[in-house]
Amino acid sequence: KENEIILAIETSCDETAAAVVQGGQEVLSNVVASQIESHQRFGGVVPELASRHHTENITFVIEEAMEKANITFEQLDAVAVTEGPGLVGALLVGVNAAKAVAYAHQLPLLPVHHISGHIQAARLLRPWRYPALSLVVSGGHTELILLKDEGEYEVIGQTRDDAAGEAYDKVARTLELPYPGGPQIDRLAEKGNKTLDLPIAWLESDSFDFSFSGLKSAVINTLHNAKQRGETIRPEDMAASFQHSVVTVLTEKTKRAASQHHVQQVVVAGGVAANNGLRSALRDAFSDSDIELTIPPLSLCTDNAAMIGAAAHVQWKKQHTANWDLNGVPGLAL
Numbered sequence: 001k002e003n004e005i006i007l008a009i010e011t012s013c014d015e016t017a018a019a020v021v022q023g024g025q026e027v028l029s030n031v032v033a034s035q036i037e038s039h040q041r042f043g044g045v046v047p048e049l050a051s052r053h054h055t056e057n058i059t060f061v062i063e064e065a066m067e068k069a070n071i072t073f074e075q076l077d078a079v080a081v082t083e084g085p086g087l088v089g090a091l092l093v094g095v096n097a098a099k100a101v102a103y104a105h106q107l108p109l110l111p112v113h114h115i116s117g118h119i120q121a122a123r124l125l126r127p128w129r130y131p132a133l134s135l136v137v138s139g140g141h142t143e144l145i146l147l148k149d150e151g152e153y154e155v156i157g158q159t160r161d162d163a164a165g166e167a168y169d170k171v172a173r174t175l176e177l178p179y180p181g182g183p184q185i186d187r188l189a190e191k192g193n194k195t196l197d198l199p200i201a202w203l204e205s206d207s208f209d210f211s212f213s214g215l216k217s218a219v220i221n222t223l224h225n226a227k228q229r230g231e232t233i234r235p236e237d238m239a240a241s242f243q244h245s246v247v248t249v250l251t252e253k254t255k256r257a258a259s260q261h262h263v264q265q266v267v268v269a270g271g272v273a274a275n276n277g278l279r280s281a282l283r284d285a286f287s288d289s290d291i292e293l294t295i296p297p298l299s300l301c302t303d304n305a306a307m308i309g310a311a312a313h314v315q316w317k318k319q320h321t322a323n324w325d326l327n328g329v330p331g332l333a334l
């Protein structure tokens with residue numbers, strides 16, 4: 001069966017999400033309960049708080065996803081869930097909810113890798129063209145991944161320290177902006193100018209790896225030194241300068257990897273793919289090339305369960321199901 005109906009569940013971080021996806025292509029519903037407000041006053045995600053909120057919300061979120069899709073549990077063909085990576089206590093809530101639904105309705109359980117979810121969000125827009133390249137940029141990941149064929153992932157570059165989103169969030173904190181900092185810096189950057197010279201970590205000339213911790217330190221030092229000299233730096237200009245460094249290296253390495261590996265399609269995935277500066281720089285970079293650039297809409301870039309349903313389609317076709325001993329795996333490899 002190619003047009004299977006999957007209930008997908010995602011609870012790896014601070015969004016409690018459930019979606020119903022048909023045939024890995026059609027989103028029948030996509031419900032996300034964000035916990036951002038609860039974590040905001042702590043300046044970041046508090047794992048224990050995340051688990052509790054997931055526990056409180058998961059049943060309602062699943063019910064709402066089923067209602068919005070207008071289907072019954074009997075019409076489902078499988079239940080998919082994020083197995084990892086993520087916060088273990090958060091993952092466990094989704095995994096156990098998925099098991100409960102699957103057991104009660106005698107359905108197969110499909111384990112999904114969170115990053116393959118971010119990547120496969122693209123198939124909800126149009127079919128893949130292989131070989132393809134995906135730039136995954138989120139709060140926990142910065143990776144360039146080559147897709148030679150369906151579900152075949154090869155990591156060709158990754159961050160050696162902070163993830164891109166993590167750098168955004170840390171710099172935002174330094175600028176005393178609320179969590180999550182990415183969208184805040186993005187907004188400020190649009191009003192600022194790249195007046196400050198911040199480093200860009202190119203690393204070895206043939207490397208597709210990234211590094212953002214030096215940039216983060218440079219921001220902190222620049223602000224500190226200015227303060228000592230009694231000078232003020234406009235936060236808008238700092239945001240624009242920081243964003244320039246991040247966007248330039250992400251765009252250049254993606255472009256280079258795409259041409260070196262002769263890919264037909266480039267897919268941008270993860271929360272930082274919501275960044276306006278990155279979106280427009282990538283559009284410019286690929287505007288005069290034959291390579292198809294796919295940047296999902298914001299709702300499919302940040303954590304959601306529709307992307308998990310999309311990735312579960314690949315698992316479904318391979319009949320890659322899990323047993324009742326499925327566990328949340330915080331450091332799951334792709």
Ligand code: KG4
Pocket residue numbers: 013137138139140141164165166168169180181182183186270271272273274275276301302303
């Ligand atoms: O994929 P995601 O929702 O969760 C993870 O799996 O990590 O990504 C969240 C990250 C956060 O670091 C957030 O600051 C960043 O994505 N982010 C952004 C933007 N929107 C979200 N970063 C830069 N610009 C944005 N517009």
Ligand code: ZN
Pocket residue numbers: 114118138139270271302303
């Ligand atoms: Zn994510």
